[in-house]
Amino acid sequence: MNQDTAPTLLLYSSHYGTARFYAEQLAAQRECDLAPASSVKLTQLRPYQTLIWIGGVYSETIAGLETLQRYYAKLMAASDAPRIAVLAVGAAPEEAAASLALPGALAGIPLFYARGRWNPQAMDFKDALMIKMLRAALARKPEVAPGWMRQLLESEEAQDFTADIYLDPVLDFISGR
Ligand SMILES: Cc1cc2nc3c(=O)[nH]c(=O)nc-3n(C[C@H](O)[C@H](O)[C@H](O)COP(=O)(O)O)c2cc1C
Numbered sequence: 001m002n003q004d005t006a007p008t009l010l011l012y013s014s015h016y017g018t019a020r021f022y023a024e025q026l027a028a029q030r031e032c033d034l035a036p037a038s039s040v041k042l043t044q045l046r047p048y049q050t051l052i053w054i055g056g057v058y059s060e061t062i063a064g065l066e067t068l069q070r071y072y073a074k075l076m077a078a079s080d081a082p083r084i085a086v087l088a089v090g091a092a093p094e095e096a097a098a099s100l101a102l103p104g105a106l107a108g109i110p111l112f113y114a115r116g117r118w119n120p121q122a123m124d125f126k127d128a129l130m131i132k133m134l135r136a137a138l139a140r141k142p143e144v145a146p147g148w149m150r151q152l153l154e155s156e157e158a159q160d161f162t163a164d165i166y167l168d169p170v171l172d173f174i175s176g177r
Contacts, residue, residue: 008174009048011037013055013064015124018116018162019089023054025167030174037064042071050083050174051075056116057090057100065106072105084109085173089116091161093148110173114166119158 010032014020023034035044037053045051055064065086075082086109088100097113120131135153138145145153152159 007048008032008050008052009045010034011040011051011053011064011067013037013053014089015056015058015063015127016117016119016122019054019056019063019087021162022087022089022114022116022167025164026052026054026170026174029167029171032174037067040067042074045071045075045082046078048082049080050085052085052087052170052174054087054089057088057092057097060100062086062088062100062102065103068106069103083173083176085112085170086110087112087114087170089114091116091118091152091159096146096148112166112170112173114170115161115163117158117160117162118152120156121158 008030010023010026012019012023012034013036026032027034037055053065053068055062057063068084068086075084086102088097088111090097090100090113092115094113094115100111100113101107102109102111120128123131131153138150138153142150
């Protein structure tokens with residue numbers, strides 16, 4: 001990580017690589033450093049003017065925000081407080097993702113959304129089990145899940161919803177627009 005010159009740090013938390021993919025896309029277009037969100041220390045965050053946490057959405061929760069929650073008050077107390085945003089990456093269509101929210105003190109932070117990927121073949125044991133249970137619940141009561149979720153759960157096919165256009169507002173944020 002270059003701590004002397006780069007003004008933006010992207011902190012990613014990615015189980016299956018999509019949040020990291022978007023972080024790399026941003027870094028290819030703006031001067032940014034990248035680091036895993038879970039292991040970052042406050043001293044590593046201090047040199048940056050802009051910090052963006054990027055995390056996959058799991059059961060309506062954005063992964064990797066623990067370090068943002070831990071350091072947020074300290075970061076904002078500094079006279080040269082950084083600009084902070086969050087980019088959530090989920091399989092839901094944008095309209096459905098409008099219900100996503102940042103917890104507690106983070107509620108005022110700009111929250112962006114990018115649609116990610118869905119690949120039942122690549123899921124680890126725990127996620128595959130959860131999906132199996134959800135499918136069983138849906139077979140009994142289809143109305144408990146919205147249409148987009150039923151469509152994903154009913155298919156064994158990998159689906160890629162990633163698109164550059166989701167990053168436009170994040171690129172503007174990095175540029176200070
Ligand atoms: C167990 C499980 C739960 C998920 N829950 C949600 C969800 O609540 N909302 C959503 O939009 N996407 C959900 N997803 C889809 C992921 O957010 C999507 O695959 C995303 O691309 C993962 O990003 P990552 O590979 O960087 O972790 C879920 C995926 C799994 C495996």
